[in-house]
Amino acid sequence: MNILLVDDQPAKLMSYEVILAELGENLLKANSANEALQHLLKNEIAVVLIDVCMPDLDGFELAAMIRDHPRYQRTAIIFVSAIMMSDLDRLRGYELGAVDYVPVPFAPELLRAKVRVFADLYRKTRQLEHLNSELERRVDERTAELAQANAELEQRVDDRTREREAALAQVHEMQKMESLGQLTGGVAHDFNNLLMVILGNLQLLRKRVPEDPRLERLIDGAIKGAERGATLTKRMLAFARRTELKPETVEVLRLISGMEEMLRRTLGPTIQISIDLQKGLPAIRVDPNQLELALLNLTLNARDAMPLGGRLEISARCMAAGKGPSGLETGSYVCLAVADSGTGMDEATAKRATEPFFTTKGAGKGTGLGLSMVHGLAAQSGGAMRIKSRVGRGTTVELWLPTAEEAAVVPVGPLAALSTTGLCCRVLVVDDDPLISAATLAMLEDLGHLASEAPSGVRALEALRDGLTVDLVITDQAMPGMTGAELSRQIQKDWPNLPIILATGYADLPHGEDPGLPRLSKPYQQDELATMIAHVLGTVEARPANVISLDTVRRA
Numbered sequence: 175m176n177i178l179l180v181d182d183q184p185a186k187l188m189s190y191e192v193i194l195a196e197l198g199e200n201l202l203k204a205n206s207a208n209e210a211l212q213h214l215l216k217n218e219i220a221v222v223l224i225d226v227c228m229p230d231l232d233g234f235e236l237a238a239m240i241r242d243h244p245r246y247q248r249t250a251i252i253f254v255s256a257i258m259m260s261d262l263d264r265l266r267g268y269e270l271g272a273v274d275y276v277p278v279p280f281a282p283e284l285l286r287a288k289v290r291v292f293a294d295l296y297r298k299t300r301q302l303e304h305l306n307s308e309l310e311r312r313v314d315e316r317t318a319e320l321a322q323a324n325a326e327l328e329q330r331v332d333d334r335t336r337e338r339e340a341a342l343a344q345v346h347e348m349q350k351m352e353s354l355g356q357l358t359g360g361v362a363h364d365f366n367n368l369l370m371v372i373l374g375n376l377q378l379l380r381k382r383v384p385e386d387p388r389l390e391r392l393i394d395g396a397i398k399g400a401e402r403g404a405t406l407t408k409r410m411l412a413f414a415r416r417t418e419l420k421p422e423t424v425e426v427l428r429l430i431s432g433m434e435e436m437l438r439r440t441l442g443p444t445i446q447i448s449i450d451l452q453k454g455l456p457a458i459r460v461d462p463n464q465l466e467l468a469l470l471n472l473t474l475n476a477r478d479a480m481p482l483g484g485r486l487e488i489s490a491r492c493m494a495a496g497k498g499p500s501g502l503e504t505g506s507y508v509c510l511a512v513a514d515s516g517t518g519m520d521e522a523t524a525k526r527a528t529e530p531f532f533t534t535k536g537a538g539k540g541t542g543l544g545l546s547m548v549h550g551l552a553a554q555s556g557g558a559m560r561i562k563s564r565v566g567r568g569t570t571v572e573l574w575l576p577t578a579e580e581a582a583v584v585p586v587g588p589l590a591a592l593s594t595t596g597l598c599c600r601v602l603v604v605d606d607d608p609l610i611s612a613a614t615l616a617m618l619e620d621l622g623h624l625a626s627e628a629p630s631g632v633r634a635l636e637a638l639r640d641g642l643t644v645d646l647v648i649t650d651q652a653m654p655g656m657t658g659a660e661l662s663r664q665i666q667k668d669w670p671n672l673p674i675i676l677a678t679g680y681a682d683l684p685h686g687e688d689p690g691l692p693r694l695s696k697p698y699q700q701d702e703l704a705t706m707i708a709h710v711l712g713t714v715e716a717r718p719a720n721v722i723s724l725d726t727v728r729r730a
Contacts, residue, residue: 181228449489
């Protein structure tokens with residue numbers, strides 16, 4: 175918005191400019207009436223500030239010429255004068271259309287306030303004019319639309335009724351999924367604790383039974399069953415968690431190979447599964463838990479599309495972005511595809527397949543969230559998803575995920591137990607579950623350590639303050655009264671050099687709860703516990719696969 179300053183004295187013009195600069199408007203300066211008229215002809219002016227006494231044309235004459243112009247008959251004019259201050263001068267100024275007559279000297283704040291008022295008035299007036307013209311235009315448009323809308327009203331009411339019913343069904347589905355997620359997470363955590371006790375005791379039992387192949391087979395079978403249960407609970411926790419993706423460098427071959435047995439059991443004998451992975455496939459950057467869940471969703475969808483059985487192929491190829499879906503950034507991608515020989519989809523159905531709650535499986539047979547979750551994972555991971563389908567010919571869903579930069583991939587499988595011969599340390603185990611405490615103490619003592627226990631964070635602090643000397647603290651996270659994260663922060667404050675291991679059955683800690691400690695995921699086995707202790711006490715350089723490093727997650 176333009177404000178015109180007119181004065182034959184440059185010093186006064188400069189002072190006006192300094193005073194009015196805070197308004198943030200465009201200030202135009204003129205040293206004479208002729209120059210002021212040139213500005214008026216070239217620009218839209220909101221406020222004119224005029225000195226009364228000027229050579230050639232004085233301020234009154236300039237104001238009269240401004241008012242004669244049709245465009246500026248309502249423009250705010252403010253006179254400024256140090257000499258012509260009589261009542262007659264003021265009366266003449268107001269007769270010429272001035273909105274104010276300011277005597278010199280004046281307070282800068284006063285002048286600034288006066289100009290701001292009329293500048294705002296100009297702005298509001300222009301806005302009102304624009305709104306009025308826009309309103310008239312819209313009234314005309316709406317009047318024309320009402321005639322057509324009236325004829326369609328009944329149809330729209332029916333459509334809205336159906337949409338409302340569908341929305342209510344979606345809300346019920348969301349509530350069901352929310353409840354299922356909470357239930358799954360809680361059950362999985364409790365089962366992790368139970369499996370922790372079972373695995374720990376089975377491993378210790380195996381060391382103590384006489385050398386009897388039959389007994390060893392029975393114990394090994396029980397251990398494998400518990401390990402399978404641990405794998406299941408990890409997937410349940412991955413389904414239940416609602417946190418941001420935590421991408422890692424993942425080898426596709428190893429991840430799919432680890433899922434193959436589970437997929438064959440889940441899909442059943444009527445589905446023939448083939449896996450075709452390109453040799454030398456580069457690693458990708460993705461959240462492994464979410465990728466496993468995505469693959470499980472895709473294979474279950476494929477199974478449902480083949481009620482009488484059929485073929486399912488999982489393949490992976492390294493491809494350039496130009497061959498993938500539109501919108502991919504330039505670079506190298508791994509195309510992970512799941513193809514089936516099922517019923518397929520027509521073009522309209524395929525376009526809606528990724529919409530949340532859209533399903534073709536019928537009431538009660540699907541949530542409509544599977545493909546939308548897969549699509550979201552691909553997008554958040556910097557890739558894309560593409561669906562190819564023909565009715566009666568099957569469906570192929572492709573996940574295009576960016577390859578990872580060259581970096582060491584942490585092995586997914588368990589590490590062999592590190593030798594702890596000669597390593598004897600004093601360990602304080604903090605856990606509110608006596609079964610877990612007992613199992614952990616037994617494993618520690620079997621490794622040659624001296625172990626003591628505390629049933630809560632408060633009792634652990636009391637023991638340390640009473641003089642209990644330990645070399646290491648292993649604490650559970652979810653405990654009543656004080657969580658493991660809260661306990662660790664207090665220990666780090668009072669005993670800053672005391673190492674701490676956080677053992678938890680949860681995949682992720684609540685926001686703001688992670689203290690950045692080495693983490694041991696429950697259920698852990700004795701070799702993993704030994705490796706972790708050796709790592710924390712500085713005797714090894716490698717990190718065990720069961721340890722979750724917060725720094726690694728943050729860098730990801």
